Amino acid sequence: MLYGGLDMAERTPPTRPPRYHESKMIIGKVVGTVVTTISHPHYKNRRLLVIQPLLLEGETADEDFIALDNTQAGIGDTVLVTREGNGARQALKNPDAAVISVIVGIVDSVHVGY
Numbered sequence: 001m002l003y004g005g006l007d008m009a010e011r012t013p014p015t016r017p018p019r020y021h022e023s024k025m026i027i028g029k030v031v032g033t034v035v036t037t038i039s040h041p042h043y044k045n046r047r048l049l050v051i052q053p054l055l056l057e058g059e060t061a062d063e064d065f066i067a068l069d070n071t072q073a074g075i076g077d078t079v080l081v082t083r084e085g086n087g088a089r090q091a092l093k094n095p096d097a098a099v100i101s102v103i104v105g106i107v108d109s110v111h112v113g114y
Contacts, residue, residue: 024084027107028053030077034066042097049073049103051081056112067101068092080105 032050039048047069053062067081070091081103082088088102089095 024082024087026051026053026081026083027110028079028081030073030075030079030103031064032075040098042092042094042099043068046070049075051079051101051103054078054110065101067103068099069103071103071106073103073106078107078110079103080107 028051030049031052034048034050036043036048048066049069050064051067052064055061065083067079067083068088071079073079081101082091083101085100088099089097091102091104092099
């Protein structure tokens, strides 16, 4: 069968655009807070925290990022962050929230076995 002048077997599938961040869940450490005088209404009564991703040996360091706090985390806490818009909106129970990264849990301990 021809498709656009090409046989279907010869047609190359469209390539998927690169994703902003392949990992959906990240373990990180809270290293700071963000103070704003004006913020989006969806951020009302929630803090913005600076997260430094924790890495395994040999991984390249990602830059720090900002996440909306949904857990009462504080500086020095190890946290679990969702970095995917739909998951973040579900965690906030707001399908229209203008948010990508949300802290969804505080991590008590991490054990990595090889």
